[in-house]
Amino acid sequence: MEENFESIADVYKALGDKTRLRIMALLSHGELCVCELVGALSMSQPSISQHLRKLKQAGLLKERKTAQWVYYSLDVVKFPLLEDIVRALPDVAQEYQALLSQGLGTRCNVSL
Amino acid sequence: MEENFESIADVYKALGDKTRLRIMALLSHGELCVCELVGALSMSQPSISQHLRKLKQAGLLKERKTAQWVYYSLDVVKFPLLEDIVRALPDVAQEYQALLSQGLGTRCNVSL
DNA sequence: CTATAATATAAGTAAATTGTTATATAACGA
DNA sequence: TCGTTATATAACAATTTACTTATATTATAG
Numbered sequence: 160m161e162e163n164f165e166s167i168a169d170v171y172k173a174l175g176d177k178t179r180l181r182i183m184a185l186l187s188h189g190e191l192c193v194c195e196l197v198g199a200l201s202m203s204q205p206s207i208s209q210h211l212r213k214l215k216q217a218g219l220l221k222e223r224k225t226a227q228w229v230y231y232s233l234d235v236v237k238f239p240l241l242e243d244i245v246r247a248l249p250d251v252a253q254e255y256q257a258l259l260s261q262g263l264g265t266r267c268n269v270s271l
Numbered sequence: 272m273e274e275n276f277e278s279i280a281d282v283y284k285a286l287g288d289k290t291r292l293r294i295m296a297l298l299s300h301g302e303l304c305v306c307e308l309v310g311a312l313s314m315s316q317p318s319i320s321q322h323l324r325k326l327k328q329a330g331l332l333k334e335r336k337t338a339q340w341v342y343y344s345l346d347v348v349k350f351p352l353l354e355d356i357v358r359a360l361p362d363v364a365q366e367y368q369a370l371l372s373q374g375l376g377t378r379c380n381v382s383l
Numbered sequence: 384c385t386a387t388a389a390t391a392t393a394a395g396t397a398a399a400t401t402g403t404t405a406t407a408t409a410a411c412g413a
Numbered sequence: 414t415c416g417t418t419a420t421a422t423a424a425c426a427a428t429t430t431a432c433t434t435a436t437a438t439t440a441t442a443g
Contacts, residue, residue, distance in 0.1 A: 163361045164289040164296075171292075175284030176431085177276040184276075193390060206432060208391055227389050227440045240359050247352050249275045267389070288401085305420060318402060320421055339410045339419050379419070 170238055173217035178202065179210050180248060183219070183233070187245040188255040190223065190232035194267030195258050228267070282350055285329035290314065291322050292360060295331070295345070299357040300367040302335065302344035306379030307370050340379070 173179060181200060185191060193211065197204050211231055214220045218237040223230045235241045285291060294308060305323065309316050323343055326332045330349040335342045347353045 164292045167360065168287055168289040168292050171283045172287030175280055175287040177280040178431090180276045180280050180283075194388090197389095203433075204390070205392080205434085209431075212391085229390065240355060243352060243355055248279065284400095290401090306418085309419095315403070316420070317404085317422080321401080324421085341420065 170217050170219065173213050173219060174244065176210070178206075179214055181251070182207075182210060182214065182231075183245050184248040184251045185255055185258075186220070186231060186233050187248070188252060190230040191255075191258065192228040192230045192267065194228070196231075198267070199254055199258055282329050282331065285325050285331060286356065288322070290318075291326055293363070294319075294322060294326065294343075295357050296360040296363045297367055297370075298332070298343060298345050299360070300364060302342040303367075303370065304340040304342050304379065306340070308343075310379070311366055311370055 174183070178200060182196060185196065185199060191199075193204065193207060196211075197207050200207065211220065215222065215231075219234060219241060220231050221234040223232070233241065233245065286295070290312060293312060297303060297308065297311060303311075305316065305319060308323075309319050312319065323332065327334065327343075331346060331353060332343050333346040335344070345353065345357065
C-alpha cells in the first residue's frame with residue numbers, strides 16, 4: 160500500500176517536467192528516434208537521452224533499436240491512464256508532421 | 272503553447288510525491304482539516320501544510336475556513352482529469368472512516 | 384580497419400525540493 | 414485578557430533534479 164503510492168508518484172514525477180511532456184505529446188503521434196526529438200526540442204542530445212531514460216524507467220515508454228537508431232514510443236500497458244493524460248496535452252501534430260516530412264530517421268546526420 | 276506545457280507540468284509535479292498522493296486519496300472521500308491529515312499521515316504539521324500549499328497552488332485543492340480549522344477538498348474544476356487520477360489511486364476508505372469515527376475536526380486537540 | 388553518426392553514460396554544478404525546528408498569526412475558551 | 418489550539422511561514426540542511434561538457438559504446442559507411 161505504501162509501496163503503491165511510491166511507484167505511482169514516480170510516474171507523475173516523470174510527467175512533471177515540461178520537456179518530458181512535450182516528448183510525450185510528440186510520441187503520442189507515433190514513434191520517433193532520439194535525434195528527431197533532439198531536433199524537435201532543440202535541446203542537447205544528452206539531455207534528451209536522460210529525459211527518455213526517466214520516462215522509460217517510469218514505465219511510460221518502450222524502445223525499438225534499428226540500425227544506429229533507437230526509436231521510442233508510448234507504452235500504455237502498465238499505466239492505462241496514460242492515454243487520457245497525453246490526450247489532455249496541447250496538440251503538436253504540426254511539429255510531428257514537420258519531422259516526418261524530412262524522412263524518418265534519415266535526416267539526423269546533423270553535426271552534434 | 273510553451274506556457275501550456277509548463278503549467279500542466281506543474282500539476283504533475285504536484286502529484287509527483289507519495290505524501291501528496293496519499294492526501295489526494297484521502298480527500299477523494301471528502302474534505303478534511305489539516306490536523307486530521309496530520310494525524311492520518313503521521314507527519315509534522317508544517318510538512319503537511321507545505322504539501323497542501325503545493326497542491327492548492329497547482330489548482331488541485333480548495334479550502335474552506337471554519338472557526339480555527341481549515342478544511343481542504345479536491346478541486347476538479349480546473350483539471351477535470353483529476354477525477355480519473357484519484358480514482359486510480361490505492362483505496363484509503365478505511366483510513367478515512369477511521370478519521371470520521373473520531374468526530375470531524377473535534378479530535379484534533381492533541382499536543383503538537 | 385577507420386572515420387563518423389547515433390546514443391548512452393559519467394562527472395560536475397546550479398537550482399529546486401522536502402523535511403526539520405522555530406516562530407508568527409488567528410481563533411477559541413476560561 | 415491569557416493560555417491554548419490550529420495553521421502558516423521562515424530559515425536551514427540534506428537530497429534530488431536538470432542541465433552542461435566530456436567520454437564511452439555501437440553500428441554504419443567507405
